[in-house]
Structure formats: C-alpha cells, structure tokens
Amino acid sequence: MIDISEPGFADPVRDAQGCFRAVLAAMSRPGSVHPITPALHPPAPLHPATAAVLLTLADPETTLWIDPALSAASPWIAFHCGAKTRAAIHDARFVLTTKFPDIEKLDRGSDEAPEDSATVILQIERLEEGPSLRLAGPGLASPTDFRATGLPADFPTIWRANHALYPRGIDLILCAGEKIASLPRSVEVS
Amino acid sequence: MAYVAVKGGEAAIDNAHAWLAEERRGDPSVAEIEVAQIETQLGRAIDRAMGEGSLYDRKLAALAIKQAQGDGIEAAFLLRAYRTTLPRFNHALPIDTETMAARRRVSAVFKDLPGGQLLGPTYDYTHRLLDFSLATTGADSREVASETVAASQKMPRVHDILGHEGLIEPDHRTGAEPGDLTREPLSFPAGRDIRLQALARGDEGFLLAMGYSTQRGYGGTHPFAGEIRQGTVAVEIVPEELGFALDIGDIEITECQMVNQFAGSKTTPPQFTRGYGLVFGTSDRRAMSMALVDRAMRAAELGEDTNAPAQDIEFVLYHSDNIEATGFVEHLKLPHYVDFQSELESIRRIREASATTE
C-alpha cells in the first residue's frame, strides 16, 4: 500500500524555489550535476530528486505520463501535484519514466511553437558514473564529458535525431537519488 | 570635480507619494469622501472600473476610484493587480439572461414584443442641461417609480423570436470550455470566446471608436439594435462535492444583441447575423460598441472582405486593453538616456561622415 500522506515539500514556497534553481542551472549548463537540497521521502520507487522535480514543475495546468514501472507512486503524485495524467505518451508535456522513451512517440512541438514539446523526467540509478558522453553547445564554454547510467547504448544516435529537429525536440531532466542533471535539445551529444 | 551624479531617488519617491496622498485628500476643510458614497452615487464610474478591471466587486471598485482620485484607468489597474492575486475556487455556470430581473429592455427592431419595452433609468431622453439644484445636497429627493420584470418571468430574446423563422443565424454553441486570456497569452487565430473576453474588459473609448468606425464605412455591418437589456442575473456554481448548482449572488449586467445584415453566400441563404455585447453594470454605450466590434471581427468567418481596422482581429485584440496601452504609452517618460545617447552618437557620426564626403 502506498501512503499518499507521505509529505511533499516541508516548505512548499522555498523548497520549490530552491529545486527550481537547481533545474534551471542544470538546463543552463548541460550535463552539470546539481544536488536537490530539500529533505524529501517520497514513496518507492521514486527518488527524492525525481519527486522534487515533479513537485516543482507539475501541477493541474500540466499533463503527465507515468511509466508503469513507477505507477506505485501515482497516488502520491496525483495527490501532491494534481497533474492531469495521460494514457497516451504523445499527449503529455511531462513524461516520467525509468527507461528512455521512443522519442518518435513524444510531442516534439511544432515549427511555430517548438516549446510545446515534452520534457522527459528520467529517473536513473546514478549520475557521474556509467558510460561517458561528450557534450557541446549552448551553456558549455567548451565540450565537456558527462556520465550517467541507464541511457540506451545508442543514445548518441537517438539524441542526434532529436537535435536534428532543432528548434523542435524534447528536453531531458535526469534524476538520480538526490541529484539532477539535464540535456536540453540544443546540446549535441557524441 | 564639481559634478556629482544625481542621487536621492529614494527620497524623491517618498516625497512624491506623500504629496499624492495630500492631493488625494484635497482641502481638509471639506469632508472626506466616503467609499460608500462613491459606491452608491457614482455607479457608472464603478461599472466601468469593474468592467475594465475584470472584477465584479462594487466596494473594491469604489475604493479603487477613491484611491485613484477618479482616474478610471488607474482604478481599473488597481482592481486588475488585486484580481490577479486571488485564487480561483470555482468557475460559474453560464449566466442566463433570459431570466434576468430587467430594469431596462429596449428593442429597436420591433415596436412591441413579449415582455414589452422597458425604459429604465436612462439618460437617453434627458435634456443635457446642468441641473444646478444638484449643486446643493438634499435638494434631490423626488419620488422614484421603479419597475422591474421579476426574475421568474422569462423575457424571450429578440433573437429567439427571429430564430423561429430561421431569419437569423443560430447561436453557435460549441460546448467547449471557453479560453481565458488572463491565464493564457493571446494566440492567433483567436476564437470568438477569447475575442469577447478581450472586448468585455477592453477600453470603453477604444471600443466606442472602433464600433463607430464600422458605422462610418470602415467595415460596415448594417447593424440594428435587436435588443438591449439591463438588470440583475444570478451567478451559480456547482461545487465538486455537492454536484448541484448553488446561487452565489446577483450581478448587474447590460446585454446587447445586434442584428446585422448578411448577404448570404453560395452555401447559406441570406439571413441576419449576430453581434454580441455583455458588460458589467449599466452601460448601453459599452455593450453596443462591443457588439459592433464583435460582429466586425467575424468578417473573415462570414466570408466578407477584411480591410478595416475593426475587422483586423490581431489589431483590435492587441490594442483594446487600456492597462497595457497606458503602461506602454506612459513608459516613455521613464529614463531613456542611454538609448538617446546612443542615438546622439550615431547621428553625430553620420553627420560628420556626410560632411566629410561633401
């Protein structure tokens, strides 16, 4: 049984602000890893970082698709965020998952409104470990290395297809334990 | 160096605010105006502030008018800035103007009709002679003959009467949830729901001028005032936990239904079309202007030429809001000396260069 009464942020205003700044810094500097400071004890299998990102960004004005592997936490998410859950992954602005999704199936925005695209919140085991990727693009003074577990082996190829759509495309927020990192669509991965 | 950069912005602001408060209060030997007096005696100013402020609250509107020294746009701005901080508990059901407790109901297209013509408290037939008896308080105590049509007594709309014969286009009901431009920014093409919302809170002077322009040939719509009705209607909500409608109070509104000519097209036989206006409080001017501009903005939808300002949806919607407009016009008085300096340098340089080449 999942207890939806597991609390959300202890201080909703300040904790959300602090978490947002971490996400903003992560999105501004692709691949940089940021700690999520508020102490949070979400129901398994959600990691604190994943829960914090959801509490910060999702609300009744947003649509959310939840990976069946995380469905045990759905009641908690519904209670604390109130986001409208969607059965079809294409209809969701936030895609919460433990497995990198098929980006062809996601909303990648339109030419006139590329911002109307999905943000994938990917929960993985570890950041700063795993296969090394080379990142370049806005936010980076020079090409930089990035390591994460749980990305598909052919991730650079997948991401190249996403980047080729620019300015359309999806953005990725990676959450592991109490840390986050991000890959916006503008970044090149090799 | 004799020159010291200008300091003292903080003190200047404090002094300006103190002076403003003093000026607002005016001559202390004259009694201070009470909010209740504004609320009950300056009703038309209240109605306009509520309309342009997008907030139905007569007491707050009265306070805003007092605080703004009677400046209508400033009062509407105060209400808007307050409104935006209010949480939304629920959304009202559509109001039903057919069951309005009407004080006024006039039709320019039928001499008599079910429910009758009801003049109500109107300036229409007053002679605009300054009434010097109002200059002394207590002089104005004449008997008032008030009559309203009770809310329970339905008063059919002129458009429904025309509708029975199929002479007027049907009411297009989509059943869709209307948009809200106070939450979502404008995007185009803008639906009629958004257009009507923009007009309902638009600047009265702008609406009037745009409506007037259609009568003078810039996007003519051949309007007839099918019906104008003014009175109170009930506002109802359906709380999630109750599941049935609850009356939360009455609001005063003015509704205008314009009947406009339409030549017909290949697929539609000639029939009358609609322009619609609905505003807070009592204002034929505002409701009628709104209805004219609403109809003008439907030109493209009805396959008419669209070359007049009032038919240009983007133009009308982006310029109808007086809070946005007054801000941007008045911001020109903020310091621009950095930009002006860069222009000065540029002009000096170009003049020098052209002097050298000559």
Next chain:
Amino acid sequence: MSALDGYNFAYLDEQTKRMIRRALLKAVAIPGHQIPFGSREMPLPYGWGTGGIQVTAAIIGPADTLKVIDQGADDTTNAVSIRRFFASLAGVATTTRTAEATIIQTRHRIPERALTVDQIIVYQVPQPEPLSKLQPSRAETRRMHALSEYGLMHVKLYEDVARFGEIAISYDYPVMVNHRHLMSPSPIPAFDNPKLHRMAALQLFGAGREKRIYAIPPHTDVKSLDFEDHPFRASRAPHPCGICGSNSSYLDEVVTDNEGGRLFVCSDTDYCSENSK
C-alpha cells in the same frame, strides 16, 4: 497592518511561479526563441518592467542578493522602486555592487564588470519581437521565426548602409542567437551587444505586456547582425568619464549649463565608484 500583508513570497502565487518556471526552462532549451507565457497584471504598470519583475519573482529565493539597475544606475527612481518591491515582498538582501549580486535585474544596460557563471541577469523587455517594426502582425512574425525567414531584417540593414553609409541602429540592435533565432537584446545600447556573446552568466528576458519570455544560456554564441564590408561596431562617446576617467565604459552625456557645456560620466554607477577608488 502593512499594505503588503497577505501576499505570497515574491508576490506571485505558486501556480503562477510554476507556469513562469516552465516557460523559463523551455526558453533556456531554445536560446533566443520567444516563449508565450500567461503574464499576470503586476502592481507596477506595463512598461515599468513587469516582465523582468515576474521573471525575478519566479527565480528569487532567500539565498539571493538582488541588484536592480535602470540606465546602468542603481539610484534611478524606477530601479529604486523595483528594488524596494522585492525587499518588502521577498525580504531578500539587495546590493548596488555588481560583484555581490546573484541576480541583476536591468533596464537598458549590461554592467561593465564581466558577469560570472554564478550570476543571472534579468532584462526588462518592452518589445520582444525584433521584427515588429518591419512586420506588425505577430501571427506573421511567428511564422517567420519558424522558417528562419529573416530576409526582411537584412534588407532593412542594407537600406541603412545604402542611405547612411552604416547600419543606423544604435540600441536594441538585433542579434542572432545560437546561429538560429533572431532576437531583440532589449533596448541596451549597441555598445553592450558584445557582452551578450558567450557571457558566463545566464541571461533571462521578460516582456510582461507582450507576454513573452526568452533566454540565452551561458557561453552561447550571440552575433550582432552585420555585413562583411560593414562589420558591427560598438561605439561610445569619444571621451573619458568625467568622474573616474574610464576610457572604456559607456557614458551618459550631462548638460551642465546653458552655453552647451557637456560632461560625460559613466552610466554604470557601480563601475564608476569602483573605478574611482
């Protein structure tokens, strides 16, 4: 009771902040692209910086130190007013020192001192659409951005060169961001444009009345439009500052008497006082 009791931290309600925050993240992900957002009425008029204020309110927290400048100066009345707004509604520390600030909200200038990766600069933007003077319809300009159809702007610049011998835009000089999006840098003097390029700080732009947010992440390419034979030039008044003597800062021209006397002083008041020490 204070007039401000009953308002949330930094004025905006949490739902509005989340909406702005979502827009900011998309803005960062698409550098230079304007994101429509549900701009709220603020207690300051449109044109006074409502967009910048909403962006600042959505990002600021108790750990921040805020600096607000207008025309480069901390003591201009509008800068004072906005700084007071955040001091009273967010209770944050404020400063006039560029080096000490974590967030700098600005109207019309970029500080002379190079900003760092730990800082965020928030611009107040009156007109976010760089093509607005050439094409007033936003439905049309949106399409032009979608197609990267910027020929109209190049024609305008070319006509300037033909007529004046140079590009006659001295402020709000259009830039190309990340080689893709044409962007208004807000009405900063063209002198400040080079600072936009590969700046270490995150740059956020808020246009309240026009309801648009956009951003430039750190270290992003920002190119001022020009032609090979008429390269972009950042110019300033050819004088030293009358107070600190700087030969590199942007200058205000102050009229000192009725006989046309002029004095040139730094527009960046913090830079000037640091430089005078």
